[in-house]
Amino acid sequence: MSPRLDESHTPIATSTPLPELDHPINPLDAIEGLPEIPPFDEVEPVDARALSRTLFERLESLEEGTSDYAYVRNTLVELNLALVKFAASRFRSRSEPMEDIIQVGTIGLIKAIDRFELSRGVEFPTFAMPTIIGEIKRFFRDTSWSVRVPRRLQELRLDLAKAGDELAQKLDRAPTVAELAERLGISNDEVVEGMAASNAYTASSLDAQPEEDDSEGALADRIGYEDHGLEGIEYVESLKPLIAELPSRDRKILSLRFVAGMTQSEIGEELGISQMHVSRLLSRTLVRLRKGLTVEE
Secondary structure, eight states, X not given: OOOOTTSOOGGGOOOSOOOOTTSOOOGGGTOSSOOOOOOGGGOOHHHHHHHHHXXXXXXXXXXXXXXXXXXXXXXXXXXXXXXXXXXXXXXXXXXXXXXXXXXXXXXXXXXXXXXXXXXXXXXXXXXXXXXXHHHHHHHHHHXXXXXXXXXXXXXXXXXXXXXXXXXXXXXXXXXXXHHHHHHHTOOHXXXXXXXXXXXXXXXXXXXXXXXXXXXXXXXXXXXXXXXGGGGGHHHHHHHHHHHHTSOHHHHHHHHHHHTSOOOHHHHHHHHTXXXXXXXXXXXXXXXXXXXXXXXXX
């Protein structure tokens, strides 16, 4: 755990009066220590920049891995957290918690501190902000997809969205796959692959309730289900011409048995024949229909 900015640090403590923040001086010219730093949330931006420069100068003179180096580095992180919060505010409309965005932005801040060199002649905020924002954008790119897809497809989705908006404004209609492919210099198959990958960006719960003005039920109620009756449609359509060729009495028996659900005895009473005769006629008809289906197949 890094020490707070308003806590004392024994290895570099000093009783020598320290300069005011409004007129910072390089402590290396006067004392071998650091200026007293107030709580980081009370430091004004101008003073934070001046203090950061002093701390970076001190950091360059320390050996990496020592306690003094770690203290100065951690102090720089806390002193410049305002940069992270400012960058994170640009993404407050995203669905991710702000605490997570700030945490990711802090990683970018640490990377910027480790890479910064005073000799470049630029202010640290100017150098650090692109790194912080880049780290946050990378976080959204890698974690905001509902289904993990290759980075190539993630980038292709962004290119397709941009090209689609530009072509839609130019053509006054939605662009075709071929037009998108020509605009991006890729094949039609790659465009289709990118469009398919876009479906993995967001996902909805099957139990999600519709909007207030939507009269339909939950998504689960609107998704199709397997209709087992469809399995017999092919057989029904194939049997129709075969049944039409049967004698009228045989068709009548089939209708009474499989449509009306009558027993063979009841069919015999209906037609004035014996149950045994009904059984023989029914068996003969079924064999005929079965052979007819086999021949067609």
